[in-house]
Amino acid sequence: MPNANSAPDRFFRVACYFEAALTLLAMLLGWLLDVNPFADLDFNEQGLAIGMLLTLPLTLLFFALQQLPYAPLQNIKTLLMETLGARLHRRHWTDLLILAGIAGFSEEVLFRGMLQPWLENATGITAGLIISNILFALVHAVTPLYALLAMLMGLYLGLSLDYGGERNLLTPIVIHGFYDFIAFIVILRNYRHSL
Template identity: 35%
Template sequence: MDQLPKTRAEVITISIMVEGGLVLGAYPLGWLLGIHPLSNFVINWHDSWIGMVATLPLLPIFLIMIHGSIPFLGKLKTISKDTIRPMMRRCTIPDLLGISLLAGVGEEMVFRGVLQSWLAQDSPPWAAVMAASLSFGMMHSMSKSYFVLATLVGAYLGLLFVWTGNLIAPIMVHFLYDAFALYYLTRVWKPYPNEEQAPIPDEEIDDDFSEDMF
């Protein structure tokens, strides 16, 4: 716990550096591979709605992971309870939405917008989806279960990208799923009988940091 960000400002700053770094990094990566990160990004209601609906099947999986007693998911549940939850409880709801949006945009630009699109030029769609999904899983390999789950979710997002041909669909799913997960972890889930036992810093919200950042 000592290595976690100690203030809300630190949480937001690190999130911007990591996820915002992916947004910026997608452009030089795309330049090297000859792929524009947003070449398949079109804002329209049809694919946005597909993304919204496609989020729904993922939510029960998240709830099973949190409330179930599946041994394979035990480490992931512990990470959610004792690392992600206490760290993100420092944030306001607008913070969580902003972090989720930045993660959705940045990660999908890199893994679907650039990597999968590049691989699909000389590979079958399924191979491009698989390779990009494995890379996506490796980025989230805090545990074996996290790697497996992230890889499967990455494949789901990759197939959605192939189906719609529009990056906005996986971005929408990624954003909404992360927003739901972070809200549930920080505002709904009570894993400790006595919340005073929860590993949360004394300063949950740094009021000196602008709440209008997002």
């Protein structure tokens, strides 16, 4: 008889592997398109501090949207509870931090480290920012509203890349990772309260 915990454990592992594979995809695409996805990654205190600071507006918006009685937002909340909440609710907070960190790093290396610079060189800065985040929205299109919110978040992350005067991929990585971690905690808390 299969272990009852094996499905959630498998989901967590697959989610981590999938997100980590996005870094490999970024490296492969970067090699094919002659773009170094890590060229603008500088591990420094300024990038870390700016990233943590710029996580705050997204977090406040996330909490505000959780409270709105707008049906499509409530549908997203329910969908996230049923998918992520149901599969991750037995995980320790450190597991959620690991998954959020992998997702933040890998997705940002792919979208802001590889695609955005390549598209900026090919189409111009504004078009590169917009097109890369249309693609970001499409891969997050679980509902039309979720895709729109993902695009707006992607634009925010894309703009944060140059915040502070110097391009640093660390800033959107930190924002994305911390935001995902907070969202995971809230989704799991909501799921546990619904049980």
